[in-house]
Amino acid sequence: xxxxxxxxxxxxxxxxxxxxxxxxxxxxxxxxxxxxxxxxxxxxxxxxxxxxxxxxxxxxxxxxxxxxxxxxxxxxxxxxxxxxxxxxxxxxxxxxxxxxxxxxxxxxxxxxxxxxxxxxxxxxxxxxxxxxxxxxxxxxxxxxxxxxxxxxxxxxxxxxxxxxxxxxxxxxxxxxxxxxxxxxxxxxxxxxxxxxxxxxxxxxxxxxxxxxxxxxxxxxxxxxxxxxxxxxxxxxxxxxxxxxxxxxxxxxxxxxxxxxxxxxxxxxxxxxxxxxxxxxxxxxxxxxxxxxxxxxxxxxxxxxxxxxxxxxxxxxxxxxxxxxxxxxxxxxxxxxxxxxxxxxxxxxxxxxxxxxxxxxxxxxxxx
Ligand code: SAH
Numbered sequence: 001x002x003x004x005x006x007x008x009x010x011x012x013x014x015x016x017x018x019x020x021x022x023x024x025x026x027x028x029x030x031x032x033x034x035x036x037x038x039x040x041x042x043x044x045x046x047x048x049x050x051x052x053x054x055x056x057x058x059x060x061x062x063x064x065x066x067x068x069x070x071x072x073x074x075x076x077x078x079x080x081x082x083x084x085x086x087x088x089x090x091x092x093x094x095x096x097x098x099x100x101x102x103x104x105x106x107x108x109x110x111x112x113x114x115x116x117x118x119x120x121x122x123x124x125x126x127x128x129x130x131x132x133x134x135x136x137x138x139x140x141x142x143x144x145x146x147x148x149x150x151x152x153x154x155x156x157x158x159x160x161x162x163x164x165x166x167x168x169x170x171x172x173x174x175x176x177x178x179x180x181x182x183x184x185x186x187x188x189x190x191x192x193x194x195x196x197x198x199x200x201x202x203x204x205x206x207x208x209x210x211x212x213x214x215x216x217x218x219x220x221x222x223x224x225x226x227x228x229x230x231x232x233x234x235x236x237x238x239x240x241x242x243x244x245x246x247x248x249x250x251x252x253x254x255x256x257x258x259x260x261x262x263x264x265x266x267x268x269x270x271x272x273x274x275x276x277x278x279x280x281x282x283x284x285x286x287x288x289x290x291x292x293x294x295x296x297x298x299x300x301x302x303x304x305x306x307x308x309x310x311x312x313x314x315x316x317x318x319x320x321x322x323x324x325x326x327x328x329x330x331x332x333x334x335x336x337x338x339x340x341x342x343x344x345x346x347x348x349x350x351x352x353x354x355x356x357x358x359x360x361x362x363x364x365x366x367x
Pocket of ligand 1: 031032039045053054055056087088089090091094117118119120123142143156157158159162163
């Protein structure tokens with residue numbers, strides 16, 4: 001029997017003992033296994049890493065979010081103490097840019113205690129180094145639950161896509177959960193649970209109940225959505241930015257990325273980033289069910305344009321060299337453009353907030 005010294009052998013061992021595992025369990029192990037998990041062992045971000053995110057593309061992203069948070073804090077009645085919480089802060093770039101920009105609202109800056117929710121030891125060490133000289137208290141936590149209660153502003157960029165996703169596949173006799181098994185060739189393969197998922201159809205949006213055989217539906221545990229709703233429904237607001245769909249949809253969006261290229265999801269467990277699109281409708285419904293008010297989701301492009309990314313780019317360009325100005329322009333386009341290279345349409349922004357707060361910046365009606 002494999003000895004568990006690599007994630008591959010550990011997953012084989014688990015399948016041998018307990019049978020095929022769900023796709024969600026496979027994803028959870030690949031990303032966050034305490035010893036071999038992808039996030040646990042490395043810094044995956046940036047041009048030398050596996051993928052690049054909006055805050056790593058441009059300082060404007062974090063700056064606009066910092067100003068968003070300052071405006072929301074005022075709407076909350078400017079509480080003397082506010083928890084500025086980030087879920088999955090990566091290299092900490094977004095938070096550093098946000099805090100610098102928030103410096104223009106002195107009272108807000110003074111009210112902030114930063115709470116970073118980070119599962120990766122490697123990234124936490126990197127964040128600690130970058131936050132060392134900051135004049136704002138910063139605390140780390142393994143989960144959102146561990147952050148003390150109180151007025152909160154929560155930011156999550158490209159966090160939810162990394163949370164494990166379940167998949168169900170439609171067959172003649174109903175929906176079966178998709179699993180990971182070991183094939184005759186000794187390699188990992190996708191399989192289906194023997195039994196159908198009981199009453200799965202009745203929980204599905206009406207339009208998806210008559211889906212053709214072979215259709216795939218993905219869902220996540222709604223714990224994070226409920227936690228966000230619970231924490232923000234009084235004196236709180238959360239901003240979630242990620243790639244995903246505004247309405248329920250069918251499709252297999254599970255993907256593996258390593259070294260900026262797509263790879264096989266099953267080939268190098270723990271060696272590639274695994275993600276799946278965010279179902280913003282499901283996220284919003286769960287958060288709303290517990291008392292949070294939903295704003296959006298809207299396209300990231302619209303959110304950033306309404307927050308003034310064009311003005312910010314122009315201000316930065318005015319002080320920049322020609323090369324640097326071009327870089328700023330390209331970054332602004334990448335964050336707002338449609339198409340395969342742009343993040344403007346694929347990415348969405350959703351806010352969950354205390355119903356008392358009214359419309360939030362960026363989410364005001366277009367009228
Ligand atoms: N928000 C950052 C990084 C995105 S990558 C950016 O935009 O650049 C995903 C981040 O979420 C990483 O910091 C990763 O370590 C963290 N993460 C992934 N799963 C997590 C979990 N279950 N709990 C806490 N942090 C998690």
